[in-house]
Amino acid sequence: MPLTILVTTLATLVYLHSRFVDQPEGVPLGEHHLAALRNKLLPVTASTLAAALGFAALAVSKIRPIREMGIWTAVGLVVSWVVALTLFPALQLALKTPTRRRVAVRSALYDRVAGALPVFTFRYRWALAGGALALCGAGLVALFGLPGVARGVSVEVDTLEYLDPSTALHRDLAWFRRNVMDLNVARVWIRLPGASATDPEVLRAVDRLQSAVEAAPDVTGVTGPTTPLRMRRYLAGRGEALPQDAAGFARAAADLEQLLLTEGDLRSFIDVKRLSDLQLTVLFRHGDAAGFAVMVRGVQAAWDLGRGSAPVLQGAEMRVVGESLLQVKVGASLVPTLAESFALTAVLIFAVFLFLFRSGLERMLAMIPSLFALLATFLGMRLLGGSLNVATIIIATTILGTTENDQIHFFHHMHERAGAGVEERIRHALLVSGRAIAFATLINAAGFLGLAVSSFPPLRQFGLMTAGAFVLALVADFTALPASLWIASRERPSAGPGAG
16 A cells, blocks of 8 residues: 555656646746646646546455555545645745746657657557457456356465465475365354254264265365264274264263363364354365365255254354355355456446546556556466465556546647647657656566565565556556547548658
8 A cells, every 4th residue: 555655656746747847938936836736737636546546446345455445545545636736836935946947857758759759550450459358368368267268367365375375484484284184164063953062863963974074085184073973982902993883973072071071182072051052173285265165065965965864963053154154255245346346347447537638438448558558467476376365356447547647738738729630649648648657667567576575475566566556557658649640530641751
């Protein structure tokens, strides 16, 4: 949250300062300062509002950290808007910040590039716009999949994915998983109709259930209320298996109630207060949603079979709960969070842009750079073997809410030449706001790139992917967006080199 507010605020200050620096000849500084603020008030306000609404859209998430991050980032952006339009102008005057009339600004190279871009984007308009849309389509397939052809990107909730691979803890846990057993834990709670948890026949039925669950696919171990009895029998040299006949099992479990008073571990399997609740602890492989579902089906099949053959379990209820279920629910919430927050962000930003410029067509065209950056980033993540997690899931809102600022400033300055041809409007927007867009994007990318040194893998992935997306959005701002404007307008540039 602090980083997002910091880099977004710095980008806003770049937009404001770019107009302040551009002081015309013959205009006093005080008069120019007010004119520059008036010129940037609308796009700065609109872009801040769009970004704040974008992050506020994360409030729909069922995951508390993501929800709180979105809400407080939106609040921080509103505060930054107040500071940018009050404290920053005051500091410009107090510190006597020079304009280009006092300090030369190196812009000859950029001016040549901005002058050539309109004709270049017209000549290659179909390739630039079509290529951007093609990559967007590939990104959608990479993210959501294609029925019968490709699966969507996976949602990663594995504990090891949140540990730095270079640490000894990660290496030890990975070795333990490969050579001993997996780390996924589920709890099988059994609620009996009466206080009969220590009855020998109930325990014998639960012991058979434990053995059946242990034989289920991908289950690596099961412990339950009869596990201490097995261990005691094994240490006495009589083997691990408990007697299967009723009389023999009753003798083996005769002192279970006494053990409940002295053995704390045993009380974790039986509720000593009510004696109506029992628990099995299940260790299993493949802790993702699919693996968890396989394990639950195995437990349910064992339960149905055991209850059907054990009259003492009639009326009992069974539920699978535990840490792994929580992880699966978190993972299941990630994709809806991505889809819902992205859709809500897009609608809110669309409404802001439509209110400002009264053009639905321009609004749709303005989304091309952001969508291109976002979906191309997800495509790259999929090709490099990445996955969604609690950090990368907010990339969609971050990219869309931040990169839309560039398009708002771009179109604001295009409208300053309303009535002129597309070539002149594009060239004016590039000359007035292009440098600020480039510098603001580089600031954003550099800020998030700082997360690449984090020892928390999801945060590192988030920083790298977001920084890359900002650069992609900048490229699309200067190529795919003007190309799309040429196609939509059906105009041609004025006669000149490359105008055909």
